[in-house]
Amino acid sequence: MRESTGGKIFVIFIHVVLIIISLTCILPFLHLIALSISSGHAVDLGQVWFWPVGLDFTVYIYFFENTPALRAFTNSVIITLCGTALSMLATVLTAYPLSRRYLYARKPITTAALFTMLFSGGMIPTYLVMNSLHLTNTYWSLWFGGLISTYNMLIMKSYFESIPGEVAESAQIDGCGEVQLLMRIILPLSLPMLATLTLFYGVGYWNMFMSVILYINKTNLQNLTVIVQGMLQIQGNFNMSAMDMMQQQEMVSEKLKAVGVVVMVVPMLVVYPFLQKYFVKGIMLGSIKG
Amino acid sequence: MKTTPAAVGTDRAPAAKEAFYQTKRFRQNIPLFVMLIPGVLYYLIFRYLPMGGLVIAFKNYNFRDGIWSSPWVGLKYFEILFQSNVTLQIIWNTLNLSVLSLIFGFPAPIIIAIALNEVRKSWLKRWIQTIIYLPHFLSWVIVAGIILTLFSIDGGTINKLLGQWGMEPVPFLYRSNSWIAIFIGSGMWKEMGFSAIIYLAAISGIDPSLYESAGMDGAGKLRQIWHITLPGIRPTIILLLILGMGRLMEVGFDQVYNLQNPTVLQKAEVISTYVYKVGLQQAQFGLTTAMGLFESFVGLVLVLSANALARKFDQGLF
Numbered sequence: 128m129r130e131s132t133g134g135k136i137f138v139i140f141i142h143v144v145l146i147i148i149s150l151t152c153i154l155p156f157l158h159l160i161a162l163s164i165s166s167g168h169a170v171d172l173g174q175v176w177f178w179p180v181g182l183d184f185t186v187y188i189y190f191f192e193n194t195p196a197l198r199a200f201t202n203s204v205i206i207t208l209c210g211t212a213l214s215m216l217a218t219v220l221t222a223y224p225l226s227r228r229y230l231y232a233r234k235p236i237t238t239a240a241l242f243t244m245l246f247s248g249g250m251i252p253t254y255l256v257m258n259s260l261h262l263t264n265t266y267w268s269l270w271f272g273g274l275i276s277t278y279n280m281l282i283m284k285s286y287f288e289s290i291p292g293e294v295a296e297s298a299q300i301d302g303c304g305e306v307q308l309l310m311r312i313i314l315p316l317s318l319p320m321l322a323t324l325t326l327f328y329g330v331g332y333w334n335m336f337m338s339v340i341l342y343i344n345k346t347n348l349q350n351l352t353v354i355v356q357g358m359l360q361i362q363g364n365f366n367m368s369a370m371d372m373m374q375q376q377e378m379v380s381e382k383l384k385a386v387g388v389v390v391m392v393v394p395m396l397v398v399y400p401f402l403q404k405y406f407v408k409g410i411m412l413g414s415i416k417g
Numbered sequence: 418m419k420t421t422p423a424a425v426g427t428d429r430a431p432a433a434k435e436a437f438y439q440t441k442r443f444r445q446n447i448p449l450f451v452m453l454i455p456g457v458l459y460y461l462i463f464r465y466l467p468m469g470g471l472v473i474a475f476k477n478y479n480f481r482d483g484i485w486s487s488p489w490v491g492l493k494y495f496e497i498l499f500q501s502n503v504t505l506q507i508i509w510n511t512l513n514l515s516v517l518s519l520i521f522g523f524p525a526p527i528i529i530a531i532a533l534n535e536v537r538k539s540w541l542k543r544w545i546q547t548i549i550y551l552p553h554f555l556s557w558v559i560v561a562g563i564i565l566t567l568f569s570i571d572g573g574t575i576n577k578l579l580g581q582w583g584m585e586p587v588p589f590l591y592r593s594n595s596w597i598a599i600f601i602g603s604g605m606w607k608e609m610g611f612s613a614i615i616y617l618a619a620i621s622g623i624d625p626s627l628y629e630s631a632g633m634d635g636a637g638k639l640r641q642i643w644h645i646t647l648p649g650i651r652p653t654i655i656l657l658l659i660l661g662m663g664r665l666m667e668v669g670f671d672q673v674y675n676l677q678n679p680t681v682l683q684k685a686e687v688i689s690t691y692v693y694k695v696g697l698q699q700a701q702f703g704l705t706t707a708m709g710l711f712e713s714f715v716g717l718v719l720v721l722s723a724n725a726l727a728r729k730f731d732q733g734l735f
Contacts, residue, residue: 133637142541145533149545149549152548152551221452231442231446236453248467248468248709249471249709249713250692251696251706252468253467253470255473280456333556336556337671337674352558355562359561385566392555392559407546
């Protein structure tokens with residue numbers, strides 16, 4: 128198809144804008160990674176952009192040896208792995224029955240779940256429920272508090288519904304029970320969706336912040352997000368109050384900030400490319416029906 | 418004459434057939450209900466039970482008596498809420514930040530999706546998509562860390578750059594206007610690429626022959642976007658607008674909490690952060706629950722009215 132000159136300029140303009148936006152999404156990370164491994168002197172002089180100047184990994188060693196970060200990292204991994212498994216299990220077990228047309232009370236149960244997306248008890252009543260169940264200061268408060276994301280559950284339900292009914296019916300005529308049907312037919316056909324939601328839940332648990340500061344008071348149970356946030360906070364005060372602090376120490380703390388962020392991001396960057404192709408497909412399939 | 422087995426089935430009385438399907442349906446339902454147990458328990462205990470706990474907005478709650486036995490105080494906390502300048506300022510801040518976020522943040526993914534749709538080289542499109550989805554997966558703690566690294570007054574990259582050019586450092590994060598700009602910009606930066614996915618899905622559902630015939634009639638790119646793409650994704654836009662309206666009363670706790678600092682608190686304190694600080698840390702349960710209830714209730718009204726409005730154009734969600 129021929130295109131007018133105006134059309135060509137428009138397309139070039141679009142490309143330039145999109146590339147600039149992409150750069151703003153990736154350059155801050157390169158900058159932080161470069162900051163975190165450059166020498167403190169170069170960082171202080173503002174010489175570091177996107178390429179490290181004078182390699183120096185001492186802050187990484189300091190980060191893991193002198194702060195609660197290592198234990199927090201382990202906590203994050205435990206919270207994420209168990210939480211994702213529990214959430215996926217609960218989500219599948221809720222979405223599947225609700226996707227079967229012959230389920231009694233299907234509409235009211237779905238509506239009741241939907242309603243929680245519109246109205247909630249809020250922070251304090253939820254906290255009081257957690258507290259009265261003695262779940263605070265245990266990971267169960269984190270896992271139970273967000274066990275099912277209603278949004279995820281509903282897109283999984285609509286995905287299950289989109290699987291042709293004949294597939295399930297023929298299996299049922301062959302004497303396949305509900306559990307077998309779910310395990311052998313429905314789930315294998317839903318792999319892109321399962322991968323998508325696993326990624327969503329996993330990221331949610333890895334990044335979990337509010338629930339942890341609400342429900343977990345003990346430092347040795349806190350996750351990496353909270354520990355890194357604490358470092359960023361302390362630093363702000365520290366820089367303002369202690370102007371006479373040695374230059375060296377201030378550089379370390381500024382680099383520590385970068386190290387904390389990099390340590391949190393890298394595991395995500397490692398997993399993300401593998402799951403990316405699934406989640407786009409998963410969201411698209413889930414969103415078409417809405 | 419013998420009947421074939423198939424004919425027996427068809428000859429069966431309708432009532433018996435009905436009963437047969439009823440028992441079959443009932444038998445099928447038992448395992449389904451067993452599967453539903455964890456989900457139903459979750460919704461009852463962690464979603465609906467706290468809604469019952471909202472009564473403490475009308476009670477002088479204390480730990481000793483618990484939720485049900487604490488004495489009633491009626492609308493006392495709501496009166497305090499709407500008479501105190503502090504709380505009114507916080508409600509106003511919440512609306513201010515969320516309305517601005519919606520105004521600037523809502524069109525951005527639509528524009529991105531339309532622009533991405535014009536990228537014909539598939540490898541480039543894939544690269545751009547992969548990169549702009551990424552910020553969505555980062556926690557606000559990380560984004561706040563990046564923002565501190567870039568904008569902080571001492572040692573922030575931008576101020577170092579300004580210093581090298583011989584300029585005075587600018588306290589971006591300590592002036593309320595530039596703080597609000599950074600707040601909204603960071604929200605857009607984090608979510609616009611990812612939110613574009615849904616619009617991209619909607620655009621891919623538009624019949625390509627529409628573009629072809631429009632092209633033949635001499636419509637340029639912009640006209641095609643205006644007359645075909647935008648109407649084509651209108652249901653999606655309205656759907657997401659309803660959802661966005663419903664969230665108008667809540668700006669994300671994580672975003673505000675991680676970006677705010679004492680200097681800009683006058684503009685940066687919102688309902689959720691106030692409920693956390695005053696309610697939980699200072700144990701003022703009644704007042705802050707009232708505030709949370711007000712937030713949830715206004716949110717509910719907003720989403721229902723947005724939906725009613727959308728229904729007038731046959732685009733309602735419920």
